[in-house]
Amino acid sequence: MTLSTLALAKSAPMIPVIVIEELAHAVPLAKALVAGGITTLEVTLRTPVALDAIRAIAAEVEGAVVGAGTLRKVADVAACIDAGCQFGVSPGSPAALMDAVQEAGFPFLPGCASPTEAMVLAERGFEVLKFFPAGAAGGVKMLSSLASPLADVAFCPTGGVSLKNAKDYLALPNVVTVGGSWVCPPDMARAEDWAGIERLARATTDALG
Numbered sequence: 001m002t003l004s005t006l007a008l009a010k011s012a013p014m015i016p017v018i019v020i021e022e023l024a025h026a027v028p029l030a031k032a033l034v035a036g037g038i039t040t041l042e043v044t045l046r047t048p049v050a051l052d053a054i055r056a057i058a059a060e061v062e063g064a065v066v067g068a069g070t071l072r073k074v075a076d077v078a079a080c081i082d083a084g085c086q087f088g089v090s091p092g093s094p095a096a097l098m099d100a101v102q103e104a105g106f107p108f109l110p111g112c113a114s115p116t117e118a119m120v121l122a123e124r125g126f127e128v129l130k131f132f133p134a135g136a137a138g139g140v141k142m143l144s145s146l147a148s149p150l151a152d153v154a155f156c157p158t159g160g161v162s163l164k165n166a167k168d169y170l171a172l173p174n175v176v177t178v179g180g181s182w183v184c185p186p187d188m189a190r191a192e193d194w195a196g197i198e199r200l201a202r203a204t205t206d207a208l209g
């Protein structure tokens, strides 16, 4: 089933940005996040095992909605769909990648960091834009400034978002969810501390609702 990105984003107060270094970590990590109440998962295409990790999560983790992050190339789109991704996310929005995503009807959060980029993407019909890198590109103040002229554009700020500032972003009228890596720190994954990751996820779910 093709998801609406707006419905997807609204259903999750935060989308974890996951880097899987070892394929064997994919399923226990995803299960820990789901057990902690975080079910929409973005596995970044930053490691060689990412697509296999997505395949494994899609097949084995009940309750997870798995997508891919860090899509950069046109070829990534077909590879992600083939792996069972239900959505994709990119730090940017090169035109060729946007064309490929839209031709495939792939639910997608393209990245933007400026009013012009946001206007181009909204005009193309994207419902939710990833505002990246959120902290470095102006943070809450920048998004708040965009809310008046671009009131109909929804954002998922990512990059520098944490449990400390997530609520400030979520309080803005144009923010529907946030993205971040804080619930799956690489050192905890390396230590296979799945109970610790579940606790982080639960603390996040409890705080953000």
Ligand SMILES: O=C(O)C(=O)C[C@H](O)[C@H](O)COP(=O)(O)O
Binding pocket: 017, 044, 069, 070, 071, 089, 090, 091, 132, 158, 159, 160, 161, 179, 180, 181, 182
């Ligand atoms: O991989 C992508 O597609 C990206 O756009 C980058 C990520 O969104 C950030 O690396 C997350 O940032 P932090 O939560 O500050 O660690």
